[in-house]
Structures are given as structure tokens and as C-alpha cells.
Amino acid sequence: MFRRGFCALLSALFISGCAIDVSTSSFVHQDTTITPIDTTQLHQRVNEDEAEVSITTVELTNAQGVALKGIAVSYPEPVVNIVFFGGNGMTISKSSGLMHRFGKIPANVLWVDYQGMGASQKTSSMRMANIKADALQVYDYGKSVFPSTLPTVVHGLSMGSIVASYVATVREVDGLVLDGAVNRITDVAQNMVPEWTRYFTYLSVSADLAMVDNADYIRNYQGPLLILAGREDELTPAAFGRELYDVSPSFNKEILVVPGARHAENMENDKVIPRYRDFINSFEQYPGY
Secondary structure, eight states, X not given: OHHHHHHHHHHHHHHHSSEEEEOHHHHSOOOSSOOOOOOHHHHHHHHHTTOOOEEEEEEXXXXXXXXXXXXXXXXXXXXXXXXXXXXXXXXXXXXXXXHHHHHTSOEEEEEEOOTTSTTSOOOSSOOXXXXXXXXXXXXXXXHHHSOTTSOEEEEEETHHHHHHHHHHHHSXXXXXXXXXXXXXXXXXXXXXXXXXXXXXXXXXXXXXXXXOBHHHHHTTOOSOEEEEEETTOSSSOHHHHHHHHHHOOOSSEEEEEETTOOTTXXXXXXXXHHHHHHHHHTTTTOOOO
């Protein structure tokens, strides 16, 4: 997820020899062209299971006048609404099959491509503040279209874990799921540098990114928290998730280290869906506050 947006920086490493400038524009992946939403992968998984699903295309216009596009996916007899925030460079067209894993819960799921990725338009400059503002708009839209009788969870994968945590501190969410959680952008950037070059590489991180610390959000969130960490994840290792678990003041919190899972593979493990259901079922008895 993060690697795609970082390839240009790695090229700079070999040119400069020892220093890499990490700014939002170079770190956060931006596609060169807009790609129409393709849900072929999702349809294939649905057909394999002979399942029923409703897929609706979503289009929002943000405060910058940029069109953000995504999908709302609904499965029969859902028990939860999930607003999903993907990883860096992760798009619906390339990863829509992941939505079917949420269908196993079952759930209603909203996923909107970040600005500059996939089907969404981009601006002349990328700032984390704009991504966070978009995330609030996406969440509010999800709350307006999904059944109000169901709990609403924000689920963030990789870079999306920062976005989801931010939303959870600004909006009243019923639960927060951090999947392959990022703690600090600086730590992730360091993990993306080849090991043999780390001893002579200096990362100069812009203020916009250096200020991003997921722990700051988690300290201010007291609701139900589920952290999914891949045991074999080298990009956002389980240690990142444990750090966030330790600083969380929530009474209802759990960290699940998924055996054999590498980066962005946690939801594919069959042990995760039952634990996800248990997490949702815990809301009424242990709201976390």
C-alpha cells in the first residue's frame, strides 16, 4: 500500500546517496489518470459463493470541488455498517474483492477512493488535511444512507488506520478497527527503505507528515477498539499495533495478531471474521466509555 507511493523516493536515494525528502506530495500516491470503478473482483467472489449483494456507485463533491467516487455494498441481513478507509495507493478497482470479506460478517460497506487515486479526481497539491476533511464527509454520507438501527464502525487499513482514527476522534462512531495499523509516518517510511541502505540514509520528513502520530488520536478515543496485526507484516509490524493498544484508554479493546498474515492480508484469514463479529456484539455490553 505505502510502497507504491514511495517508489520515487527510493529512486532519489540512489541519486543522492544519503538523503530522502519525504513530503505529502511524494509520499501519498497519486495516479496519473482517473480509472473508472471496476468491481469485477468483487463480483467474482460473490459468484463463487453464490451470494447476494447490492452494489451502488457513489459520487461526492468535496470542499475543494473535487469529485470523489466509490461504492456502497450491502449484504442481506447486515449486523453493522462499515466505513472503510484503504491504504496508500489502494483503489476499489484493484482491491474490490476485499469487500466480500466484510460480507461474511455480514455488513453494509462504504468505500470511496481517496482524492487522486482510482476513480477520484485529484488536486494540484496533496495535503493530509484534505484527506482528513474528505474522510469526515465520507463518514457523514455513510451515516446518512445506511440504516441508523445498526452500529457504525470505521475500519482503516494501513494509511487508512490514521484516517479512521482521526474520524473516530471527531465523530461519534460505535467502533474503530485498525488493520495493519500505522503509528507514525516516519516509522513506516523508514521500514520502506532497503535494509542495506538504512545506515547511511537520512529521511527529511515534511512538517505535514512529521506531525502525524496515530497515538495522539488513539489517546483521545475511548470507544471499542479492535486492532488487527499481521504476524508476518514487515511494513506495519505488530509492534505498531501493540504501541497503539497500550496507549488506548478504551475499556473495550483487543489486539489480534493474525498468524501468517503479511501486509494487508489480515481480513483474508478465516479466524478474523468470527472475532470481528464478537467485537460488534460487544458494543452493547461494553461500549468502551
